[in-house]
Amino acid sequence: MAKVALNTPKGTRDFLPQQAARRNYIFDTIRGVFDTYGFAPIETPAMELTETLMGKYGEEGDRLIFKILNSGNYPEKYPFDKERSIKALSRINSVKGKKTNVFLMDLIQSEVERVDVANYDVALNKFNYAISEKALRYDLTVPFARFVVQHQNELSFPFKRYQIQPVWRADRPQKGRYREFYQCDVDMIGSNSLLNEVELTQIIADVFTKLGLPDVSIKINNRKILQGISEVIGEPDKLIDITVALDKLDKIGREKVEAELASKGIGVEAISKLGVLFENVSLESVSNFVATSEVGLKGIEELKTVLDSAEKLDVSICEFDPTLARGLNYYTGAIFEVTHPDFPSSICGGGRYDDLTGIFGLKDVSGVGVSFGADRIYDLLLDKDLFPAQVGLSAQVMFVNFGEKEAAQCQLWAKKLRAAGIRTEVYPDAAKMKKQMKYANDKSIPYVLLVGDREIEAQQPTVKNMETGDQNAMSIVKLIEILS
Amino acid sequence: MAKVALNTPKGTRDFLPQQAARRNYIFDTIRGVFDTYGFAPIETPAMELTETLMGKYGEEGDRLIFKILNSGNYPEKYPFDKERSIKALSRINSVKGKKTNVFLMDLIQSEVERVDVANYDVALNKFNYAISEKALRYDLTVPFARFVVQHQNELSFPFKRYQIQPVWRADRPQKGRYREFYQCDVDMIGSNSLLNEVELTQIIADVFTKLGLPDVSIKINNRKILQGISEVIGEPDKLIDITVALDKLDKIGREKVEAELASKGIGVEAISKLGVLFENVSLESVSNFVATSEVGLKGIEELKTVLDSAEKLDVSICEFDPTLARGLNYYTGAIFEVTHPDFPSSICGGGRYDDLTGIFGLKDVSGVGVSFGADRIYDLLLDKDLFPAQVGLSAQVMFVNFGEKEAAQCQLWAKKLRAAGIRTEVYPDAAKMKKQMKYANDKSIPYVLLVGDREIEAQQPTVKNMETGDQNAMSIVKLIEILS
Numbered sequence: 001m002a003k004v005a006l007n008t009p010k011g012t013r014d015f016l017p018q019q020a021a022r023r024n025y026i027f028d029t030i031r032g033v034f035d036t037y038g039f040a041p042i043e044t045p046a047m048e049l050t051e052t053l054m055g056k057y058g059e060e061g062d063r064l065i066f067k068i069l070n071s072g073n074y075p076e077k078y079p080f081d082k083e084r085s086i087k088a089l090s091r092i093n094s095v096k097g098k099k100t101n102v103f104l105m106d107l108i109q110s111e112v113e114r115v116d117v118a119n120y121d122v123a124l125n126k127f128n129y130a131i132s133e134k135a136l137r138y139d140l141t142v143p144f145a146r147f148v149v150q151h152q153n154e155l156s157f158p159f160k161r162y163q164i165q166p167v168w169r170a171d172r173p174q175k176g177r178y179r180e181f182y183q184c185d186v187d188m189i190g191s192n193s194l195l196n197e198v199e200l201t202q203i204i205a206d207v208f209t210k211l212g213l214p215d216v217s218i219k220i221n222n223r224k225i226l227q228g229i230s231e232v233i234g235e236p237d238k239l240i241d242i243t244v245a246l247d248k249l250d251k252i253g254r255e256k257v258e259a260e261l262a263s264k265g266i267g268v269e270a271i272s273k274l275g276v277l278f279e280n281v282s283l284e285s286v287s288n289f290v291a292t293s294e295v296g297l298k299g300i301e302e303l304k305t306v307l308d309s310a311e312k313l314d315v316s317i318c319e320f321d322p323t324l325a326r327g328l329n330y331y332t333g334a335i336f337e338v339t340h341p342d343f344p345s346s347i348c349g350g351g352r353y354d355d356l357t358g359i360f361g362l363k364d365v366s367g368v369g370v371s372f373g374a375d376r377i378y379d380l381l382l383d384k385d386l387f388p389a390q391v392g393l394s395a396q397v398m399f400v401n402f403g404e405k406e407a408a409q410c411q412l413w414a415k416k417l418r419a420a421g422i423r424t425e426v427y428p429d430a431a432k433m434k435k436q437m438k439y440a441n442d443k444s445i446p447y448v449l450l451v452g453d454r455e456i457e458a459q460q461p462t463v464k465n466m467e468t469g470d471q472n473a474m475s476i477v478k479l480i481e482i483l484s
Numbered sequence: 485m486a487k488v489a490l491n492t493p494k495g496t497r498d499f500l501p502q503q504a505a506r507r508n509y510i511f512d513t514i515r516g517v518f519d520t521y522g523f524a525p526i527e528t529p530a531m532e533l534t535e536t537l538m539g540k541y542g543e544e545g546d547r548l549i550f551k552i553l554n555s556g557n558y559p560e561k562y563p564f565d566k567e568r569s570i571k572a573l574s575r576i577n578s579v580k581g582k583k584t585n586v587f588l589m590d591l592i593q594s595e596v597e598r599v600d601v602a603n604y605d606v607a608l609n610k611f612n613y614a615i616s617e618k619a620l621r622y623d624l625t626v627p628f629a630r631f632v633v634q635h636q637n638e639l640s641f642p643f644k645r646y647q648i649q650p651v652w653r654a655d656r657p658q659k660g661r662y663r664e665f666y667q668c669d670v671d672m673i674g675s676n677s678l679l680n681e682v683e684l685t686q687i688i689a690d691v692f693t694k695l696g697l698p699d700v701s702i703k704i705n706n707r708k709i710l711q712g713i714s715e716v717i718g719e720p721d722k723l724i725d726i727t728v729a730l731d732k733l734d735k736i737g738r739e740k741v742e743a744e745l746a747s748k749g750i751g752v753e754a755i756s757k758l759g760v761l762f763e764n765v766s767l768e769s770v771s772n773f774v775a776t777s778e779v780g781l782k783g784i785e786e787l788k789t790v791l792d793s794a795e796k797l798d799v800s801i802c803e804f805d806p807t808l809a810r811g812l813n814y815y816t817g818a819i820f821e822v823t824h825p826d827f828p829s830s831i832c833g834g835g836r837y838d839d840l841t842g843i844f845g846l847k848d849v850s851g852v853g854v855s856f857g858a859d860r861i862y863d864l865l866l867d868k869d870l871f872p873a874q875v876g877l878s879a880q881v882m883f884v885n886f887g888e889k890e891a892a893q894c895q896l897w898a899k900k901l902r903a904a905g906i907r908t909e910v911y912p913d914a915a916k917m918k919k920q921m922k923y924a925n926d927k928s929i930p931y932v933l934l935v936g937d938r939e940i941e942a943q944q945p946t947v948k949n950m951e952t953g954d955q956n957a958m959s960i961v962k963l964i965e966i967l968s
Binding site: 006007008009012013014015016017018020021023024035036037038039040041042043044045046047048049051052063064066067068069071132133134136146147149150151154155156157158160161166168170179180188191192193195196198199202206309312313314360361392394395398401407408411412415418421422423424425426428429439442443 | 489490491492493496497498499500501502504505507508519520521522523524525526527528529530531532533547548550551552553555616617618620630631633634635638639640641642644645650652654663664672675676677679680682683686690793796797798844845876878879882885891892895896899902905906907908909910912913923926927
């Protein structure tokens with residue numbers, strides 16, 4: 001057998017038992033909170049039709065979508081003459097220093113010489129489609145929009161759903177950025193009520209409290225306030241540019257943001273007006289700032305309602321941030337971002353969008369939702385040593401195997417322990433004691449049970465506490481009591 | 485915006501809330517049982533390197549692997565002259581009645597004319613690799629083998645893992661066969677002990693008992709018995725052919741199996757000897773049949789050990805089946821298959837394999853495992869109406885929304901209910917009562933809470949039981965008591 005590279009593709013990862021268990025703990029915690037608020041799970045396929053995804057994430061996004069080759073392997077499938085093919089395809093070998101995938105382009109290029117006419121984009125699309133009509137989902141939002149429109153007659157609106165699934169992006173991998181990662185999205189669609197925004201703050205607070213991170217901040221802004229600001233500075237049409245620039249304030253600083261604004265054609269006067277906000281960003285000062293903008297005041301009002309209601313429900317971690325814009329430009333109302341003082345990037349974010357399903361032909365359906373970044377939360381919990389000790393403990397109890405007769409007794413007792421929900425292993429081979437103890441130790445199994453002739457006769461195993469080293473005879477009933 | 489097809493790709497599915505919740509119930513049940521036996525979860529990426537997967541599933545399997553295009557979209561990425569490209573690519577349009585993907589082949593074909601020499605397979609591989617170096621996993625077994633070899637120094641052996649993840653196959657979709665489906669695999673690797681086989685019968689029994697399907701059968705066979713049989717009939721080299729044919733006995737009947745055996749060059753005498761087994765397949769008769777084969781008797785001994793131990797542990801659903809062979813030919817010892825009288829195909833299966841990791845260079849590691857077919861189990865539970873009623877109930881309680889003031893009180897009470905783990909919704913809008921009640925009804929929410937002035941004053945909501953229609957004032961404490 002030829003030697004094979006033992007690796008996962010670039011930017012993807014295996015999860016070993018402890019990592020997988022810890023990730024499951026995060027997913028289960030998030031899912032548990034979503035459940036208590038009456039959100040229901042849905043799932044969509046890993047693949048979507050290419051046309052469903054393309055054009056929804058901007059040019060950059062389109063490039064980062066993983067495309068799946070149509071079934072069958074072209075060269076294998078196509079019934080062309082083998083002898084001639086041998087000659088043709090082998091040419092790849094002879095092109096020194098040239099990337100092999102350029103070969104395909106050479107072919108297309110040579111074809112270019114021979115033909116005629118028509119529309120480049122149509123042809124290009126057709127060509128792409130000929131190779132690939134399916135793609136891996138890039139996020140959960142667009143598939144969700146497709147899902148809502150496709151199944152609108154099977155759903156109860158307002159529709160509350162959550163979705164915890166992986167997404168794939170052909171991004172350049174780097175620390176903390178992967179090509180496969182999970183998103184945990186929760187959305188309420190088909191209701192304009194601000195109650196939904198309030199509920200999301202509660203959900204965020206519950207999730208992070210349960211994960212041992214009560215010290216997160218929920219930064220809140222409202223797109224309407226940003227709109228008001230751009231009106232007041234006399235640049236109502238530059239909302240997107242202003243939003244995009246403001247979003248970078250934390251990362252690149254005020255000066256560079258101002259430079260970016262200028263480069264977008266925003267006047268010196270407008271920029272200097274905006275400056276006030278960089279200095280004093282209290283809700284009061286912003287209220288005053290947008291006092292002449294109707295939409296701006298509406299945004300302030302919405303924001304206040306959400307903050308007040310959240311406060312009354314003991315969600316005390318919300319914080320107005322008028323520079324919060326987030327890159328995505330489909331938010332129309334509330335904007336959320338959750339940060340932790342010990343983590344450089346946001347660990348959850350979202351907002352209100354008024355026309356998510358419009359791209360698939362269903363107009364005027366408003367929704368609001370947030371997405372939890374499971375991978376970042378994982379890194380943060382690991383960093384702060386906040387995973388509960390029992391998470392990732394595969395077994396609580398292990399029976400040492402002294403031989404056939406003893407193992408038979410162990411199996412009977414193990415059955416009782418398991419019936420009581422206690423995670424129990426019987427070491428499968430009558431290996432050397434040292435080897436079995438090492439195994440228990442490596443897996444941090446807290447109790448090891450020794451069963452020899454004496455224990456069988458007395459009908460109780462000897463229980464070794466692996467932390468203290470203490471050994472005591474103990475009935476199975478008693479052991480169940482202790483471990484339950 | 486152009487009109488977009490509202491569909492998932494052929495052979496893939498969305499899961500609506502109730503379906504998703506029911507699937508989660510199956511996964512959680514299976515996962516819960518795996519946990520009590522001390523198995524630990526792992527995850528591998530959806531994508532593997534193409535070379536990791538190719539050649540592991542036979543020719544047919546290779547064709548059914550979904551390949552992922554290397555990042556970037558070739559025509560877009562390649563810096564060729566736009567004007568000339570326009571002409572070339574548009575030719576696709578002018579080829580009437582010709583499938584568009586043939587275009588690519590035409591290009592290769594034309595290139596074929598121009599070049600020279602060498603090895604077809606190498607060139608073909610290079611070409612394939614130039615287009616696609618990653619592929620979607622086809623099963624969990626090969627990625628698991630890759631995982632074990634890659635991480636061998638990070639794992640404790642014997643290694644007990646489970647893995648519940650989707651796999652993808654470019655199969656022709658049909659009823660009950662999808663292009664994306666989940667596998668739930670549990671394997672113990674690095675131990676020859678038959679205790680593992682016994683444990684798997686316990687796990688199978690536990691899973692199906694918990695799912696309300698105690699009437700499954702675990703059919704058990706042993707590859708060594710099959711080997712013994714082929715020795716006894718004088719065709720020791722035809723083991724695979726005999727195995728493949730025997731595997732079809734249930735589906736195509738004895739006559740066709742015999743015809744297939746003959747077509748594989750197995751003699752008339754040998755086939756007629758085999759006939760005894762079709763008539764009397766008791767463990768005793770098979771024992772006698774293979775009495776002259778050492779390996780056959782070893783198989784009988786292993787099988788008896790597993791059956792006896794399972795029996796002692798109250799697993800009473802095991803059943804010897806000497807015609808059980810399963811298609812895959814890497815099993816070396818025990819072979820399992822779980823069936824249910826009301827379902828046409830197996831719902832779980834697996835066996836002992838002695839050289840799974842050999843393909844990745846780690847020799848002599850024995851393993852044994854089974855895979856649960858979640859999609860089939862889903863169909864069976866649905867058919868027999870065995871999903872617990874509460875599975876898929878997104879909320880247990882819904883507050884009707886009469887307005888801002890009332891909703892504020894509802895939110896406070898909802899907070900208490902949720903803190904007690906009760907899945908609670910507050911209807912977000914002060915919509916018409918009829919609309920809100922319809923929503924609760926459509927979602928089968930069992931209790932609807934009405935909160936008006938009177939209820940706020942008395943500090944207890946009116947609780948409407950949606951099944952009986954009864955309405956009673958009730959304190960939140962009392963309601964929690966009832967629902968917990």
